[in-house]
Amino acid sequence: MKGIVFREFINMVEESFSPDMADKIISSSKLTTAGAYTSVGNYDHREIVELVSHLSAATGTSVPDLLRAFGEHLFGRFAVLYPSHFAAQVSAFEFISILDNKIHVEVQKLYPDAELPQFQHEFPTPDRMVVVYTSKRPFADLAEGLIRGCINYFGGGISLTRENLPCDEGAHTRFALTR
Ligand code: HEM
Structure with missing residues (x-):
């Protein structure tokens, strides 16, 4: 890390x-x-x-509450530390849809030894986004906090639910965002 x-x-x-x-x-x-x-x-x-x-x-x-709080805080810090990734984005849906194939890709270029998780997403309807987080590390609570931080950063108005999926090590978690 x-x-x-x-x-x-x-x-x-x-x-x-x-x-x-x-x-x-x-x-x-x-x-x-x-x-x-x-x-x-x-x-x-x-x-x-x-x-x-x-x-x-x-x-x-609790540890999960602390990791979630840290994730929310960290999102705000990323906005200060890496402003270029935030300039063109207008909504949490848009931001999270480019997280895996753009933002974390740029992070990997900046820090070639970074160990980043995967985020796959789909839009079952225009107002609902499903994001599946996969990591070798056990940071689903941190991911939830970052997603909550992202929602707040773009003005709120999105509800978030979470379902932990089976996995052998690390984390595999489905998040659903509804606006
Ligand atoms: C909704 C937005 C985001 C989510 C959900 C997210 C999620 C995560 C998670 C959960 C990790 C911990 C590693 C793991 O789980 O295996 C992580 C690592 C990291 N993310 Fe993101 N992230 C977000 C946005 C960003 C942004 C905007 C930046 C910076 C431009 C960023 C940079 C990083 C860095 C530097 C690490 C550490 C990698 C390492 O330790 O090797 N993330 N991210």
Whole structure:
């Protein structure tokens, strides 16, 4: 997982909880870096799982709720960090429909070692979008948070449902967006 994601997570913990909380979860986790992540570095995704678990233990908020909140926050940060991907998009449906074959493709060019998930989508009706997320990593809650962040970014008005699909490792999840 790219260091940019770790850095944004630690910044969110500092802002939403406190710098002491960030120090606490870093020192109670077994990390290769002691929490000093560089944006372009690549780190084991299990380190973020461990950081989130310690945050959950310290705050009493569940791991899925924390990952969803982080995803919502991260979408807003992506808009600040990578504005060119946002300039031409007008709706959440449009944005998510180019996520897999355009946005994450550009991310992969920028960071050739990035490990990105797959998103397949279809429009059963013009007002309904079905998105299937597939990843080797267990980040369906993060994906849900990012999708919610995207919906909010484009002004809301879309309901989201989620169904976890069977899979051996990682995540396989169907999201349905209705406007
Ligand atoms: C609705 C919008 C988006 C969704 C649902 C989404 C979903 C995800 C998820 C779930 C991951 C975690 C990795 C995994 O699941 O295997 C991820 C990774 C990532 N995404 Fe996206 N993403 C979105 C938009 C964006 C945008 C706008 C950018 C930047 C232009 C971006 C850049 C990245 C980067 C840098 C990573 C880390 C890759 C790595 O760690 O190797 N994403 N994305």
